[in-house]
Amino acid sequence: MSDNDTHTSAVRLDGVTKVYGEGSAAVHALRGVNVAMAKGSFTALMGPSGSGKSTLLHCAAGLDTPTSGRVLLGRTDLSSLNEKRLTELRRERAGFVFQAFNLIPALDVLGNVTLPLRLAGKRPDRTWLSEIIDRVGLRERVHHRPSQLSGGQQQRVAIARALVARPDVLFADEPTGALDSRTAADVMRLIREVVDDVGQTVIMVTHDPVVASYADTVLILADGRVVERMPAGDAEAIARRMISAEVA
Amino acid sequence: MIWLALATLRDRKVGFVGAFVALFFACAVVTACGILMETGIRGHAQPDRYAAAPVVVAGANEVSRTDTTGEDTLWAPLPERASVPDDVAALVAEVDGVTRTEWLDPGMALGVHGPGHPDDLAARVADVLPADVLTAYTGRGRGAAEFPDQAESQEFMLALSGSFGGIAVMIAIFVVAGTFGLLIQQRRREIAVLRAIGATSSQVRSMILREIQLVAVVAGVLGVLPGVVVARWLHREFVARGAIDPSFELAIGPLPALIAVATGLAVASLAGWTASRRASRINAVSALGEAAVERTGLGKGRVIASIAFLGLGVMILILASAAGGEDAAAGPLGAVLMIVVAVALIGPAVMRLVVRAVGNLLIRLAPTSGYLAVASLTSGTRRFASAMAPLLVLVALAGVTIFFHTTMADNADRQARSGLLADHVLVAAPEEPGVPDGVSAQVRDLPGVTAVTEVVHTGITGYTRELGETVLTSMVAQGVSGDAVQAMDLDLRAGSLDELTGPTVALSTLAASAFRADVGDTVEVHLGDGTPMELDVVAIYGRGLGFGLVTVPDDLVRPHTTSQLTDQVLVNGGDPADLDGVLADYPEVVAVSGDGYLDTLGELREDEAWINYLVIGVLLVYVAVSVVNTLVISTGERARELALLRVVGGSRRQLFGMLRLEALVVAGTAVVIGTIAMLAALIPGGIILAENPIPGIRPLIYAGLVAVAALLSLGAVLVPGRLLLARQLTVASER
Numbered sequence: 001m002s003d004n005d006t007h008t009s010a011v012r013l014d015g016v017t018k019v020y021g022e023g024s025a026a027v028h029a030l031r032g033v034n035v036a037m038a039k040g041s042f043t044a045l046m047g048p049s050g051s052g053k054s055t056l057l058h059c060a061a062g063l064d065t066p067t068s069g070r071v072l073l074g075r076t077d078l079s080s081l082n083e084k085r086l087t088e089l090r091r092e093r094a095g096f097v098f099q100a101f102n103l104i105p106a107l108d109v110l111g112n113v114t115l116p117l118r119l120a121g122k123r124p125d126r127t128w129l130s131e132i133i134d135r136v137g138l139r140e141r142v143h144h145r146p147s148q149l150s151g152g153q154q155q156r157v158a159i160a161r162a163l164v165a166r167p168d169v170l171f172a173d174e175p176t177g178a179l180d181s182r183t184a185a186d187v188m189r190l191i192r193e194v195v196d197d198v199g200q201t202v203i204m205v206t207h208d209p210v211v212a213s214y215a216d217t218v219l220i221l222a223d224g225r226v227v228e229r230m231p232a233g234d235a236e237a238i239a240r241r242m243i244s245a246e247v248a
Numbered sequence: 249m250i251w252l253a254l255a256t257l258r259d260r261k262v263g264f265v266g267a268f269v270a271l272f273f274a275c276a277v278v279t280a281c282g283i284l285m286e287t288g289i290r291g292h293a294q295p296d297r298y299a300a301a302p303v304v305v306a307g308a309n310e311v312s313r314t315d316t317t318g319e320d321t322l323w324a325p326l327p328e329r330a331s332v333p334d335d336v337a338a339l340v341a342e343v344d345g346v347t348r349t350e351w352l353d354p355g356m357a358l359g360v361h362g363p364g365h366p367d368d369l370a371a372r373v374a375d376v377l378p379a380d381v382l383t384a385y386t387g388r389g390r391g392a393a394e395f396p397d398q399a400e401s402q403e404f405m406l407a408l409s410g411s412f413g414g415i416a417v418m419i420a421i422f423v424v425a426g427t428f429g430l431l432i433q434q435r436r437r438e439i440a441v442l443r444a445i446g447a448t449s450s451q452v453r454s455m456i457l458r459e460i461q462l463v464a465v466v467a468g469v470l471g472v473l474p475g476v477v478v479a480r481w482l483h484r485e486f487v488a489r490g491a492i493d494p495s496f497e498l499a500i501g502p503l504p505a506l507i508a509v510a511t512g513l514a515v516a517s518l519a520g521w522t523a524s525r526r527a528s529r530i531n532a533v534s535a536l537g538e539a540a541v542e543r544t545g546l547g548k549g550r551v552i553a554s555i556a557f558l559g560l561g562v563m564i565l566i567l568a569s570a571a572g573g574e575d576a577a578a579g580p581l582g583a584v585l586m587i588v589v590a591v592a593l594i595g596p597a598v599m600r601l602v603v604r605a606v607g608n609l610l611i612r613l614a615p616t617s618g619y620l621a622v623a624s625l626t627s628g629t630r631r632f633a634s635a636m637a638p639l640l641v642l643v644a645l646a647g648v649t650i651f652f653h654t655t656m657a658d659n660a661d662r663q664a665r666s667g668l669l670a671d672h673v674l675v676a677a678p679e680e681p682g683v684p685d686g687v688s689a690q691v692r693d694l695p696g697v698t699a700v701t702e703v704v705h706t707g708i709t710g711y712t713r714e715l716g717e718t719v720l721t722s723m724v725a726q727g728v729s730g731d732a733v734q735a736m737d738l739d740l741r742a743g744s745l746d747e748l749t750g751p752t753v754a755l756s757t758l759a760a761s762a763f764r765a766d767v768g769d770t771v772e773v774h775l776g777d778g779t780p781m782e783l784d785v786v787a788i789y790g791r792g793l794g795f796g797l798v799t800v801p802d803d804l805v806r807p808h809t810t811s812q813l814t815d816q817v818l819v820n821g822g823d824p825a826d827l828d829g830v831l832a833d834y835p836e837v838v839a840v841s842g843d844g845y846l847d848t849l850g851e852l853r854e855d856e857a858w859i860n861y862l863v864i865g866v867l868l869v870y871v872a873v874s875v876v877n878t879l880v881i882s883t884g885e886r887a888r889e890l891a892l893l894r895v896v897g898g899s900r901r902q903l904f905g906m907l908r909l910e911a912l913v914v915a916g917t918a919v920v921i922g923t924i925a926m927l928a929a930l931i932p933g934g935i936i937l938a939e940n941p942i943p944g945i946r947p948l949i950y951a952g953l954v955a956v957a958a959l960l961s962l963g964a965v966l967v968p969g970r971l972l973l974a975r976q977l978t979v980a981s982e983r
Contacts, residue, residue, distance in 0.1 A: 054978075058977075058978050063895060063976075063977040063978050064976065064977070064978055083900070084899065087894070087897060087898070087899045087900075088897070088899075090895060090896070090897050091896070091897025092897070096895050096896065101888055101892065102892070103892075104623070104624075104889060104892065104893065105627055105889075106620075106623035106624045106626065106627035106628065107623050111623065115893075115896055115897075116896045116897045118615075118616055118619060119616060119893075119896065119897045119898045119899070119902060120897060121615070121616065145627075161896065165897075
């Protein structure tokens with residue numbers, strides 16, 4: 001599949017740059033990124049701290065605005081959207097999972113999962129909701145508060161919430177960063193299943209080669225550019241490439 | 249752990265700003281009150297002309313007695329000043345060691361000269377003076393003799409600063425405690441880390457306390473100066489409005505500042521102690537987990553304390569109703585304070601109840617923002633309760649202070665209107681001391697005049713019983729001459745006014761309960777100038793607020809007033825034209841109709857309310873700062889939550905809606921409970937003092953109070969909310 005294949009891309013960035021600050025204090029987080037992620041693909045963004053991987057995710061998801069360049073979500077150019085349309089787009093077409101603080105402490109599991117629908121004023125699709133709840137294995141805990149759940153369970157709730165609106169893309173920013181390796185593996189298997197079973201597009205930032213190995217494709221960033229694109233393969237290979245990217 | 253406290257303060261300036269602001273303003277208000285109080289205690293004007301003599305003999309300005317146990321001193325200011333008769337002046341001249349006497353003010357003040365210490369001379373002079381009525385003043389005391397209005401100004405200052413300061417300290421405790429509670433909540437993780445690396449819970453506790461005390465001292469010291477400015481401003485206003493004598497100067501010493509800083513420290517330590525108890529219970533493992541969620545349920549201590557305060561409030565009301573006299577008026581305010589404390593202590597439970605009650609309605613009105621608001625209100629009851637408490641204090645105390653006055657004014661007006669039978673009232677023209685003696689005799693001879701009653705307004709000081717102890721109580725008194733029964737209907741309950749001649753007294757029901765006296769008993773009093781006297785109770789009447797708590801014969805009390813003049817002449821029957829004919833010879837007297845007279849009295853009572861508005865105004869600024877402070881901190885704490893809500897698809901409008909509903913629930917709770925607390929004081933207060941349960945609430949002022957509460961709450965949530973919602977959404981993914 002080609003980077004230029006607009007019709008099958010779920011997300012596509014054309015010449016995206018991002019500069020924070022001005023003048024001599026300016027930080028170039030992204031220096032012209034051209035990438036496309038196909039529908040149904042699972043992409044891991046890797047790179048050392050400050051390489052721009054999180055900025056890339058934020059720009060792709062419409063949480064942050066590029067300084068220049070174009071971000072397409074499906075066929076929608078994000079730069080053409082105002083605040084209100086962006087909110088609606090996030091609500092309907094994007095799902096988010098962060099490292100921590102993913103959940104509203106005031107709401108129970110069900111409340112958190114259905115929150116995007118409620119904000120959109122939509123009724124949940126009962127079958128789909130039920131399927132998601134089962135998939136993340138939280139049927140017994142739908143009325144628990146986040147504080148009553150373990151870290152892994154909280155991440156599962158976040159994933160369920162990210163999926164509830166059947167988004168075009170699920171954006172995950174270090175989704176296992178706060179978990180131990182066994183729980184992390186459970187969460188990654190869950191994400192992998194979602195990609196394989198329902199064809200969910202996933203873009204994930206991680207620094208952990210083991211976590212990245214669950215993806216289809218790994219993009220390695222360094223100094224605001226994509227320096228390497230490789231099939232995920234095994235963790236060891238990823239780790240070697242990472243080291244060489246850092247040295248380079 | 250002081251080094252850690254210092255390092256934390258340096259490092260977390262922002263988190264402490266809230267606590268600092270609360271303590272800074274608390275200290276400013278307490279300093280202002282302290283200055284007013286010190287002025288009240290020792291603010292004698294320097295003697296000017298009277299400084300010419302080492303000892304000055306003049307009318308007593310206070311009466312004091314040592315009680316039977318010899319421990320407590322009973323004290324009361326005197327409303328009138330006795331003159332110094334010539335025979336007394338002659339006796340003084342004969343006193344051992346007196347070399348020379350001179351009239352400083354003829355008949356009013358006698359300067360006494362002689363060798364030796366003035367106090368010794370004064371002690372010898374005092375032996376020949378009539379006890380309680382005349383006093384030998386020395387030193388600064390001569391200023392009090394020269395400027396007799398001072399005693400009144402002094403009492404005004406003491407009463408005002410006492411209640412004002414008390415309320416300010418109360419609010420400070422709530423606000424500071426609330427702010428610290430939030431601060432601890434914000435620092436759960438940090439405290440958990442400290443616990444994890446081996447800090448004991450008492451070390452954590454002492455760290456928190458030290459930080460808080462440091463902040464308190466710094467804020468306190470800085471708050472002194474604005475306190476002085478506020479005190480000066482209030483003093484200027486009091487003088488400008490005639491509440492205190494212009495010669496009564498502000499006494500600014502170091503003591504109020506020290507007390508204010510110490511109070512701030514004490515309040516902070518108390519609040520910090522509670523907060524640090526919670527902090528030291530934070531367990532290392534649990535706090536490092538997901539975003540902190542509030543502990544639900546109340547501590548047993550809070551519930552017990554709350555019940556105790558509620559009981560105390562009820563007890564105060566019961567005692568006040570038994571106390572009678574004007575002291576009964578202190579009951580409602582005290583009771584309201586207790587009720588407010590009781591509610592604030594169980595604030596989180598109250599918020600929970602409120603949310604349960606209105607939750608469904610909110611969700612029905614606004615499905616999305618209502619749902620979010622109810623969820624956050626339910627899980628954050630403690631946070632919202634600490635914003636609610638100062639608003640509650642504001643509504644309840646401002647309401648009681650303002651409307652207690654209007655309730656009493658309404659009742660006094662009602663009693664006076666239904667009790668005044670006279671057709672015309674002769675009063676002194678503005679700036680004139682009183683109605684001259686000849687007037688009533690001439691009016692009595694006019695055709696159609698059926699009754700003429702001379703009235704003098706003064707005060708008596710009575711030995712009353714309070715909690716089983718004898719105390720001195722000042723009471724408003726009227727002296728009336730023979731025809732009183734026709735001029736006024738006092739709503740007689742027992743006895744008869746016909747026997748009101750000689751050393752007798754008619755007591756209002758309020759005064760009767762203060763004296764524990766009935767018709768036929770004898771009560772012990774001091775007349776206006778201090779003259780001690782025993783009076784036989786001949787009647788009990790109901791309209792004490794409208795006419796005066798006690799009624800005595802005019803000829804008994806008038807010689808014991810400063811001016812010795814009649815204040816009003818009440819006339820039944822007669823033609824206004826004939827009255828005007830008589831008054832043509834007396835330009836210092838004017839005639840008004842009964843209704844006109846009552847209207848003037850009503851206006852005077854409304855004018856007295858300004859002082860309440862002034863003080864409430866200052867408190868309002870303080871509470872406003874506190875509420876804004878608490879809400880700004882607690883909203884700022886939610887940056888991540890708001891960003892997350894935005895990321896998962898919440899529009900700004902929805903989130904604003906949520907914040908708005910939260911703010912309205914907080915304000916609404918404060919208004920409803922504050923109003924209930926206010927009514928709980930006003931209704932019994934009205935029944936006790938005027939046998940009338942209807943409170944004199946002014947709808948416009950009440951609406952203003954409600955609006956202020958709502959606006960404060962809304963503004964303090966929506967302004968920081970707007971800033972937070974304008975922030976980058978990437979906040980949501982910060983680690």
